[in-house]
Amino acid sequence: MQKTLLLSAAACAALAVQAAAKPNIIVILADDLGYGDVSAQGSATIHTPNFDRLANGGVRFTQGYATSATSTPSRYALFTGMYPWKNKDAAILPGDAPLLIKESEFTLPRMLQKAGYTTAAIGKWHLGMGTADKNWNEEIKPGAREIGFDYSNLIAATNDRTPTVYVENGRVVGLDPADPLLVSYTANFPGEPTGMSHPQLLKMHPAKNQGHNHSIRNGISRIGYQKGGKSAMWTDEDMADYFTELAKEFISGQAGKPFFLYFGLHQPHVPRTPHARFVGASGMGPRGDAIVEADWSVGEIINHLEANGLLENTLVIFSSDNGPVLNDGYEDDAVEKLGDHKPAGDLRGGKYSLYEAGTRVPFFVYWKGKIKPAVSDALVTQLDIMGSVASLVGQPLPVGLDTRDYLKVFTGKSKKGREAIILEAQGRVALRSGDWVYIPAYKGAERNITQNELGNLPKGGLFNLRKDRSQLDNRIEKEPARAARMQQLFKEMIKGYAAQRSEVPVSAD
Numbered sequence: 001m002q003k004t005l006l007l008s009a010a011a012c013a014a015l016a017v018q019a020a021a022k023p024n025i026i027v028i029l030a031d032d033l034g035y036g037d038v039s040a041q042g043s044a045t046i047h048t049p050n051f052d053r054l055a056n057g058g059v060r061f062t063q064g065y066a067t068s069a070t071s072t073p074s075r076y077a078l079f080t081g082m083y084p085w086k087n088k089d090a091a092i093l094p095g096d097a098p099l100l101i102k103e104s105e106f107t108l109p110r111m112l113q114k115a116g117y118t119t120a121a122i123g124k125w126h127l128g129m130g131t132a133d134k135n136w137n138e139e140i141k142p143g144a145r146e147i148g149f150d151y152s153n154l155i156a157a158t159n160d161r162t163p164t165v166y167v168e169n170g171r172v173v174g175l176d177p178a179d180p181l182l183v184s185y186t187a188n189f190p191g192e193p194t195g196m197s198h199p200q201l202l203k204m205h206p207a208k209n210q211g212h213n214h215s216i217r218n219g220i221s222r223i224g225y226q227k228g229g230k231s232a233m234w235t236d237e238d239m240a241d242y243f244t245e246l247a248k249e250f251i252s253g254q255a256g257k258p259f260f261l262y263f264g265l266h267q268p269h270v271p272r273t274p275h276a277r278f279v280g281a282s283g284m285g286p287r288g289d290a291i292v293e294a295d296w297s298v299g300e301i302i303n304h305l306e307a308n309g310l311l312e313n314t315l316v317i318f319s320s321d322n323g324p325v326l327n328d329g330y331e332d333d334a335v336e337k338l339g340d341h342k343p344a345g346d347l348r349g350g351k352y353s354l355y356e357a358g359t360r361v362p363f364f365v366y367w368k369g370k371i372k373p374a375v376s377d378a379l380v381t382q383l384d385i386m387g388s389v390a391s392l393v394g395q396p397l398p399v400g401l402d403t404r405d406y407l408k409v410f411t412g413k414s415k416k417g418r419e420a421i422i423l424e425a426q427g428r429v430a431l432r433s434g435d436w437v438y439i440p441a442y443k444g445a446e447r448n449i450t451q452n453e454l455g456n457l458p459k460g461g462l463f464n465l466r467k468d469r470s471q472l473d474n475r476i477e478k479e480p481a482r483a484a485r486m487q488q489l490f491k492e493m494i495k496g497y498a499a500q501r502s503e504v505p506v507s508a509d
Contacts, residue, residue, distance in 0.1 A: 032323070034345070035324075041345060043345070085422065095223075121152040136182070193216050323360070344356075386401070387404045391407040
């Protein structure tokens with residue numbers, strides 16, 4: 001997969017003759033992209049023509065949700081079809097975490113393998129890999145292959161965490177055996193510089209008190225420590241090109257065979273390090289430029305599908321793992337250069353939050369010639385990608401999953417989405433049902449260190465999102481009967497799980 005593939009005319013023709021009964025499926029998941037970070041969503045302060053192509057050429061959902069306001073839980077739900085709050089380990093993982101998904105679990109890629117698909121995971125992973133005591137210099141397993149991916153090339157966690165290496169099919173890419181890679185999340189290795197001890201080595205400085213001041217790679221200090229493995233270290237500015245080319249090569253290699261590609265964008269997660277050709281493109285500093293770079297990456301994949309005659313036989317789902325955040329670890333002028341741009345649009349909160357902007361994200365479903373352009377207010381969630389794809393390819397699902405079949409909604413043939421969904425933010429949960437959202441009373445700070453509002457409300461929250469998208473009118477004390485009904489439904493939906501212990505009852509009196 002490291003070599004550029006040169007396709008003959010015959011191979012190109014073969015790519016175009018796949019059976020229509022088994023469309024290719026691509027899920028593109030951005031990282032920390034907000035509802036307002038896409039120009040098709042109404043933003044006039046950023047230009048995202050390739051995101052817009054998917055949004056305006058397919059179904060653009062105005063009420064599309066991730067299951068969680070943080071990365072790892074959302075990805076867990078996407079691949080397993082299970083609510084992440086049902087798994088106590090489904091939280092933001094360090095870079096050395098073991099594989100979160102059990103090999104015995106039913107997964108989206110494994111289901112598609114059974115349906116005859118070749119499967120690949122490329123880009124951001126953040127679901128752990130290997131065991132807790134893994135050796136990064138040997139084959140790392142279990143990993144993506146063991147849960148259903150035929151091919152994978154991934155970053156273990158996030159681009160601000162060690163190790164700063166690519167892992168292809170369970171092995172670190174470009175590793176020199178004479179310079180073994182060591183990783184720790186408990187202590188630094190003797191003599192290794194960190195952002196705290198050697199700030200003069202930094203080209204991007206960490207924000208105060210956010211933990212991004214450990215091992216240095218490429219002039220950027222990270223969370224976590226590493227030593228050795230110098231030949232395998234990535235260069236941040238090249239990451240988009242690296243993964244985009246791999247995605248295109250994978251697509252090109254599937255002549256005549258249906259494929260599933262999970263493409264995990266790393267933008268606009270910190271550190272925001274767009275390639276030089278995108279620097280200054282947005283006028284909003286590195287965060288805006290990283291979004292422009294991500295838009296380019298998506299355009300490259302769509303154009304590659306089109307050039308190879310595959311676009312009309314490929315279902316593309318585009319979304320984000322959670323909502324936006326500005327000051328999330330580095331001094332990169334994300335706040336200072338924001339201008340009039342609103343990453344969350346008119347939604348309240350952002351990443352880490354139980355307010356809408358934590359989980360209501362861009363959500364587009366595109367299939368040229370099969371899905372008519374539309375804007376839908378149906379309530380949809382990434383949790384139901386598995387159930388809907390299972391319906392598309394005719395695969396049965398085991399009993400007990402939380403995912404449901406909304407294929408007709410995803411393809412614009414129905415506007416009757418979910419009635420209710422439980423949303424999660426760092427262990428706290430809330431209920432979206434109909435036009436309403438119910439947030440139980442939680443203790444804690446109003447904002448975290450990023451300055452995003454968390455949705456910790458001493459008396460809880462009840463909001464009518466049809467009338468009050470920005471959640472400015474809390475009805476919890478004004479409509480006690482409705483609050484009691486929502487509370488009861490909430491308790492029924494989370495019954496038997498630890499999340500219930502965090503809920504503070506709301507009186508119906």
